[in-house]
Amino acid sequence: MSPDEVFALLKGIMVREFKLTEDEIQPGASFEELDLDSIDAVDLAVSVEEKIGFKFDTDDLGHLRTVQDAVDLICARRPKASG
Amino acid sequence: MSATVERWLRIAGTGAAFALFGAASLVVGLLAAPALALVSGDRDRRERRVQRLVHLSFRAFVRFVEAAGVIAVSVRGAERLPDGGPCLVIANHPTLLDYVLVVAHLPQADVVVKRSHWSNPFTGGVVRGAGYVPNDTGEATLEACVARLRAGRTVLLFPEGTRSPRGRLGRFQRGAAHVALAAGVPAVPVTISCEPPGLMRGQPWYDVPERRMQFTLDVDEPIPTPPRPESRGRASRQLTAEYREHFAKRLGLPDA
Numbered sequence: 264m265s266p267d268e269v270f271a272l273l274k275g276i277m278v279r280e281f282k283l284t285e286d287e288i289q290p291g292a293s294f295e296e297l298d299l300d301s302i303d304a305v306d307l308a309v310s311v312e313e314k315i316g317f318k319f320d321t322d323d324l325g326h327l328r329t330v331q332d333a334v335d336l337i338c339a340r341r342p343k344a345s346g
Numbered sequence: 347m348s349a350t351v352e353r354w355l356r357i358a359g360t361g362a363a364f365a366l367f368g369a370a371s372l373v374v375g376l377l378a379a380p381a382l383a384l385v386s387g388d389r390d391r392r393e394r395r396v397q398r399l400v401h402l403s404f405r406a407f408v409r410f411v412e413a414a415g416v417i418a419v420s421v422r423g424a425e426r427l428p429d430g431g432p433c434l435v436i437a438n439h440p441t442l443l444d445y446v447l448v449v450a451h452l453p454q455a456d457v458v459v460k461r462s463h464w465s466n467p468f469t470g471g472v473v474r475g476a477g478y479v480p481n482d483t484g485e486a487t488l489e490a491c492v493a494r495l496r497a498g499r500t501v502l503l504f505p506e507g508t509r510s511p512r513g514r515l516g517r518f519q520r521g522a523a524h525v526a527l528a529a530g531v532p533a534v535p536v537t538i539s540c541e542p543p544g545l546m547r548g549q550p551w552y553d554v555p556e557r558r559m560q561f562t563l564d565v566d567e568p569i570p571t572p573p574r575p576e577s578r579g580r581a582s583r584q585l586t587a588e589y590r591e592h593f594a595k596r597l598g599l600p601d602a
Contacts, residue, residue: 280579300520302484302488302578
């Protein structure tokens with residue numbers, strides 16, 4: 264999966280789960296600006312796992328600040344072949 | 347009696363109330379709660395007993411502060427407050443005294459409070475003994491509240507998470523709605539108002555208002571929780587907006 268595809272996936276989940284609009288979700292937008300709390304972070308992680316099988320470490324979740332951070336982490340950790 | 351003398355008496359009464367509260371917290375936290383723990387067997391029983399002791403202490407404390415002329419309290423709809431059974435109580439948080447005033451009417455309550463109370467020498471013993479829930483652990487806080495409700499206990503939560511800004515409502519965090527949704531229980535709203543305003547965030551204790559503070563607690567019909575939502579992210583946002591709207595309306599504030 265390319266970074267663009269991962270971003271689109273996250274965007275889709277966030278629009279559906281958190282009532283956000285597509286315009287609000289820019290790569291540089293922070294989760295704080297988007298008003299996502301720690302429970303939302305867990306829900307987002309669960310949805311990502313359901314869709315592409317990527318599992319976040321609980322420690323990782325606390326360190327992600329922006330949507331781009333999440334994209335980078337997923338792309339860096341995910342084996343290229345399985346995309 | 348002149349207004350100045352009356353005000354100084356209320357300042358003295360307020361100081362006495364703070365001193366009494368501190369001393370009583372130490373007695374309950376360091377002596378009574380550990381003593382109850384020794385004779386209470388399991389954890390559920392122990393925590394319920396400590397909570398009951400806190401409730402009775404607060405009732406006595408509120409009577410003292412009323413008698414000292416510092417505050418007057420009126421409660422409307424008190425019969426809607428639970429005296430047992432799974433129940434989520436939510437309240438706005440205009441003053442320092444809110445937790446005390448609500449718990450004075452709840453014989454059993456698990457309260458979600460700030461983490462700093464665990465390391466505070468005055469409150470540490472009480473929050474530990476009563477098994478209160480720290481508010482800073484996200485999913486774990488949520489699970490702890492749901493577990494208490496499933497065990498048939500009453501949980502008290504301040505959705506703002508801290509005291510309100512002067513004359514307004516703070517931002518509502520979604521924890522209360524998450525708890526209601528996960529446990530499938532409605533939320534009983536308690537609207538607290540104080541006139542003239544006092545004991546607000548950032549205000550020193552001796553800065554007492556010109557007149558005696560009149561507290562009003564309005565307990566309303568439970569706000570229903572929708573059953574098993576598809577997305578808890580969406581449902582918690584919707585429900586949180588409903589909670590906030592209820593309090594805004596009750597306080598006569600323009601919403602938002």
